[in-house]
Amino acid sequence: MTNKEYADILLPNVEHDWTYYEEKYPKRDLKEGQMVTRFAPSPTGFVHMGSLYASFLDLQVAKQTNGICMLRIEDTDGKRTVENGVQGIIDDFKNLNINFTEGMGFGGNYGPYLQSDRKDIYQAYAKKLIEEDKAYPCFATEEYLNEIREYQAQKKIRIGIYKKYAKDRDLSRDEVLEKIKNGEKYVIRLKSPGDFDNKVVLHDLIKGDIEMPENDIDEVIIKSDGLPTYHFAHAIDDHLMHTTHVIRGDEWVSSYPKHEQFFKVLGFEMPKYAHIAPISKREGNIVRKLSKRKDEDAAISYYVKKGIPTEVIRLYLATICNYDFEEWYTANPTKSIDDFTFEFNKCPIGVTVFDIDKLMSISKIYFSRLKNTTLFDMLDKYTKEYDVDFNNIINKDKEYTLNILNIERDIERPRKDIGALEEVKSSIWYMYPELFDKNTEEYAEVKACDKQIVIDYLNNVYDANDDQETWFNKVKEFAVNNNYCADKKVYKEDPDKYNGMVSDFCALLRIIICKKNQSPNIYYLIKYLGKDELLKRVELFYK
RNA sequence: GGCCCGUUGGUGAAGCGGUCUAACACAUUGCCCUCUCAAGGCAACAUUCAUGGGUUCAAAUCCCAUACGGGCUACCA
Numbered sequence: 001m002t003n004k005e006y007a008d009i010l011l012p013n014v015e016h017d018w019t020y021y022e023e024k025y026p027k028r029d030l031k032e033g034q035m036v037t038r039f040a041p042s043p044t045g046f047v048h049m050g051s052l053y054a055s056f057l058d059l060q061v062a063k064q065t066n067g068i069c070m071l072r073i074e075d076t077d078g079k080r081t082v083e084n085g086v087q088g089i090i091d092d093f094k095n096l097n098i099n100f101t102e103g104m105g106f107g108g109n110y111g112p113y114l115q116s117d118r119k120d121i122y123q124a125y126a127k128k129l130i131e132e133d134k135a136y137p138c139f140a141t142e143e144y145l146n147e148i149r150e151y152q153a154q155k156k157i158r159i160g161i162y163k164k165y166a167k168d169r170d171l172s173r174d175e176v177l178e179k180i181k182n183g184e185k186y187v188i189r190l191k192s193p194g195d196f197d198n199k200v201v202l203h204d205l206i207k208g209d210i211e212m213p214e215n216d217i218d219e220v221i222i223k224s225d226g227l228p229t230y231h232f233a234h235a236i237d238d239h240l241m242h243t244t245h246v247i248r249g250d251e252w253v254s255s256y257p258k259h260e261q262f263f264k265v266l267g268f269e270m271p272k273y274a275h276i277a278p279i280s281k282r283e284g285n286i287v288r289k290l291s292k293r294k295d296e297d298a299a300i301s302y303y304v305k306k307g308i309p310t311e312v313i314r315l316y317l318a319t320i321c322n323y324d325f326e327e328w329y330t331a332n333p334t335k336s337i338d339d340f341t342f343e344f345n346k347c348p349i350g351v352t353v354f355d356i357d358k359l360m361s362i363s364k365i366y367f368s369r370l371k372n373t374t375l376f377d378m379l380d381k382y383t384k385e386y387d388v389d390f391n392n393i394i395n396k397d398k399e400y401t402l403n404i405l406n407i408e409r410d411i412e413r414p415r416k417d418i419g420a421l422e423e424v425k426s427s428i429w430y431m432y433p434e435l436f437d438k439n440t441e442e443y444a445e446v447k448a449c450d451k452q453i454v455i456d457y458l459n460n461v462y463d464a465n466d467d468q469e470t471w472f473n474k475v476k477e478f479a480v481n482n483n484y485c486a487d488k489k490v491y492k493e494d495p496d497k498y499n500g501m502v503s504d505f506c507a508l509l510r511i512i513i514c515k516k517n518q519s520p521n522i523y524y525l526i527k528y529l530g531k532d533e534l535l536k537r538v539e540l541f542y543k
Numbered sequence: 544g545g546c547c548c549g550u551u552g553g554u555g556a557a558g559c560g561g562u563c564u565a566a567c568a569c570a571u572u573g574c575c576c577u578c579u580c581a582a583g584g585c586a587a588c589a590u591u592c593a594u595g596g597g598u599u600c601a602a603a604u605c606c607c608a609u610a611c612g613g614g615c616u617a618c619c620a
Contacts, residue, residue, distance in 0.1 A: 251613090518580040
């Protein structure tokens with residue numbers, strides 16, 4: 001029996017030889033420096049902050065070198081796959097307007113990009129290794145494996161299938177054939193050429209050089225269901241897809257020796273590696289990785305629902321991704337994330353604790369820089385989905401809404417009081433009579449004067465066409481004539497002599513308008529609301 | 544048990560042997576401005592870089608130990 005025939009028995013029904021794939025996926029035509037990266041999630045559910053962070057770096061470095069970033073779905077473990085998980089990931093990215101150059105859902109010539117569709121490819125290479133006597137079938141059962149592990153743990157020796165513990169290595173062909181005939185299940189393991197006493201060095205682009213012992217464990221390459229393990233698939237895929245930079249979570253650092261071994265045994269050129277630290281969450285004294293199941297605020301949809309734009313999340317990720325991004329962005333407020341060059345050696349090495357305050361601060365700055373028209377469009381789209389009533393209200397008189405959104409906006413130092421679209425309503429509701437009428441909030445406490453004084457002001461002094469300075473001078477003059485004091489010191493000498501300070505009169509106007517003692521410049525509120533509505537609110541207030 | 548990685552204030556984090564009583568940003572607090580709030584301006588907030596040793600004229604920075612946190616050690620990724 002030839003080696004090839006033997007391999008055919010171990011892995012039957014494999015359509016092509018490995019050389020077929022080498023030809024099918026030729027080297028990419030790349031210029032010096034162009035990077036090929038990939039984001040490779042397993043389909044365990046929606047996109048969350050952690051996955052977005054990893055994909056963000058993948059996308060950015062590819063983009064800035066005019067390279068390629070692929071979306072590859074790693075679904076070699078059926079247990080991890082969630083229903084609609086694959087489509088869910090694709091949809092999430094598309095909804096966030098994040099586009100990969102190629103990959104699952106995005107096309108490309110190096111697919112399929114779903115690992116379960118690549119079974120034949122992995123097996124073709126596994127057969128190559130079998131033919132070269134670099135891999136062998138292992139019939140060990142789960143119970144047997146557990147036994148070995150327990151024995152090793154008890155004896156305090158290294159755990160794993162290596163050297164003498166890899167007993168199926170020595171099975172003769174006849175023995176193997178016999179077991180197969182008996183229907184025994186098996187996996188294919190690599191015959192590790194490594195020696196634990198040797199060292200390998202990972203030249204990590206983020207963490208620097210890391211020295212580790214060489215891998216001597218006979219890693220499984222093909223599981224009994226015919227699918228590859230992560231490690232084997234990684235080597236094959238990133239070789240065939242010609243990935244230049246593998247950017248992944250740092251939980252992979254310790255498996256690097258296995259990966260290096262695979263690339264060597266298969267005769268592949270190694271990609272470069274960058275291991276990123278996960279985004280975490282503090283829970284009391286412990287810091288743990290953000291979890292899809294436990295942390296609802298890890299889901300991107302959580303922020304979408306609040307009306308925090310993707311761009312804001314990307315800005316946040318950019319600031320934690322490279323430490324000098326924030327400074328750069330502050331100095332270049334008109335530029336976009338894509339104008340910044342991200343570098344691996346500026347990525348954080350240790351875990352980063354997710355900071356919602358920081359995110360919100362970035363969001364406020366982002367919203368404060370928007371034009372009122374842009375804000376309106378975003379608000380329109382958002383409320384259409386989450387608050388139809390409010391959507392009708394803001395659209396009833398779009399010009400009016402635009403004016404309101406523009407209050408203290410189009411100036412050198414705009415207000416920063418909106419952090420999410422969901423907050424807009426609660427900050428401007430009182431500018432809409434229909435919302436004001438329905439509002440049941442109590443008026444905040446205020447030093448009120450005689451109702452007639454306010455009415456006098458509105459009827460005889462107020463003019464919606466006044467500019468701000470004129471407006472205030474008139475208010476001041478009117479207030480003083482009605483026994484309000486304009487001078488703090490004078491007022492303090494004998495407060496009982498006055499109705500209050502001029503500021504008290506303004507406060508009264510404010511409360512009448514919006515019930516609260518905080519609002520943007522009253523000048524604008526009065527100007528846009530108009531006399532009739534104001535008189536109506538005076539009546540309401542004094543009732 | 545073995546093998547890796549990390550540890551700077553409430554938070555992110557700069558720092559790569561002297562210029563560190565430690566940049567910057569967020570948060571917090573106070574003052575100023577002011578019709579309120581927001582914004583803005585000013586100021587406060589680590590005399591100390593997990594702990595203990597060592598190297599050095601000099602250490603947050605280099606070395607070693609310890610503690611704590613994290614990862615891997617699966618026919619999971």
